Amino acid sequence: MPVLLEDHDSELNLRPGTTKSDIVAYLYQNPEWGYTPQELKEALDIPRGTATTTLKRLHDDDYLGKTDDGYYYALSEREDVRRYVSSLNQVDRMFGHHLDADATPEEPEKQIGEDRTDEELDAELAELEGELNE
Template sequence: MPVRFDEYVEQADSLEWTPKPESNARTILSFLFEHPETGFTPSEIATATGIPEGSVGPTLGRLREFDLVRHEEPYWAIGDDDRIAAYEATLQSLATLDDQYGDEGWGTVDRREYEVDEDAVAEWRERRREAETDEE
């Protein structure tokens, strides 16, 4: 299905830092989040997560572009960005609620009410870009 490319790119840019559940990015971030003070090689991450080693490197590179991970050759660690902790805490809270209540507790709730405010995220990204430009 054809799409308006400019709108697609804008939407993709605004959502890219929030990895989809079950994705390699989400799996790697979750693993690194569990070990915030530890650096791992790509091989160690592959072994611990079950992700093919050939996929770990490119995924880490994409995560680094968004400052979600830190890298000091040859080690990778979770980034210092507050978004990571907030995102992971939200996912863990939702998983706990789902485990405890299942659909009983969420059956009548319109989950769209809890979606991310894309305009706020876009504004945050713009402020961050401006701040980085000012620093240079």
Template sequence: MPIHRESHPEDVDLKPGTTKSEIVVFLYQNLELAYAPSEIAEELDIPKGTATTTLRRLHEQGYVGRMEEGYYHGLNDREDLRRYPHSVAETEAMFSAHPDNDDAPEPDPGREADTDAIEDGDFESEVDELEDEFDV
């Protein structure tokens, strides 16, 4: 999945759509809570071993915090990562609405055709009028 250049933190090595990214998004959307790897695995529907390994790596890289009891959490002082879930959501929304997206809603076949459609000749004259109006 592509990323949004302006809102994706440069020093964050996360790729949307990966388990690593999903875990970071989940933890930073729930900053006030800490989770055991099994709880994260259940919430994200991923294998517990994958959650445990990914969380350990994220902790080693400084993306998430870890409590002595083995619970993981987002870090309040990582402003770049606190913005990351919003960046991912914006990107997903942008691409889910794209007309080439197979998941985009199909046009309603029961809807009547637009009777105000402009014919080619009328279109050209409207463009000419607009160009005259704006001195193009």
């Protein structure tokens, strides 16, 4: 996928849809708060071990800050991460409403006319064509 070079930061190693990205997005969307691994586990519905390990790595890589008593938070100086999260939010605002929580690939949406016989559809088509020719 091409990237806009003006906004590209090769040092930013985040990919949308990953736990790492989800944690960063959550913390940067709530920059005034600090969270424990347990609170993030519950908020993002991820396993505790995954939360703890990912938070440690994000802190070690300077994506997040950490208080002495174990609260993780967004770093105010990471403008690149703020831009990344802003882009995620913008994509969600633009396309998030298109996601249908009830639709699954195994259950395609019902097509118009799917519950009618061929004869009924042919009769309806003939009627519509007749109206157009009038």
